[in-house]
Amino acid sequence: AQRVTQPEKLLSVFKGAPVELKCNYSYSGSPELFWYVQYSRQRLQLLLRHISRESIKGFTADLNKGETSFHLKKPFAQEEDSAMYYCALRGSQGNLIFGKGTKLSVKP
């Protein structure tokens, strides 16, 4: 089965605190994983993908095949990081299979 699990519906932190948004996946084969972000009432945007191993807006994510995880991390959260974050897995037909999303709220 191809599945993405984001266990937290809502994550609330204070500005400057570290953030970790959890993502676990189920996929037989070599997975391709992404994080997408949706700011309030805007389109989804690609934040990062595991194959590029980059850091965008201070966020990083490492693919851990042993734990089948792709958690998103940022050492110091900013208020402008408040948004919905979706972890996504590339399906066998190329479409993205999304987790249910985690709403990140960064308080001042």
Added chain:
Amino acid sequence: DTAVSQTPKYLVTQMGNDKSIKCEQNLGHDTMYWYKQDSKKFLKIMFSYNNKELIINETVPNRFSPKSPDKAHLNLHINSLELGDSAVYFCASSQGWGRNTGELFFGEGSRLTVL
């Protein structure tokens, strides 16, 4: 200038009506998608077309009929609208499909409210 554009952005209609949402992309991509985002913000694939051919049809009621007149357009027609159809519908596009699929680019969404 917009890469993936959808119209209308907002649609309010009565149960039983028929409505369409249009999507156009100017990225030169050959694959387009429709996703549904429900009230709990859950995103689910509905359809995918590659070069005007249907490649994904995810257990969607046949009241929903996608149409791709060319690679740059994928429209969604919904017959006999029901309350449960209220959602935000996102169009997306990418180059390639299967394991060769590139990044998906999303439109701004079309918020459908059925009364």
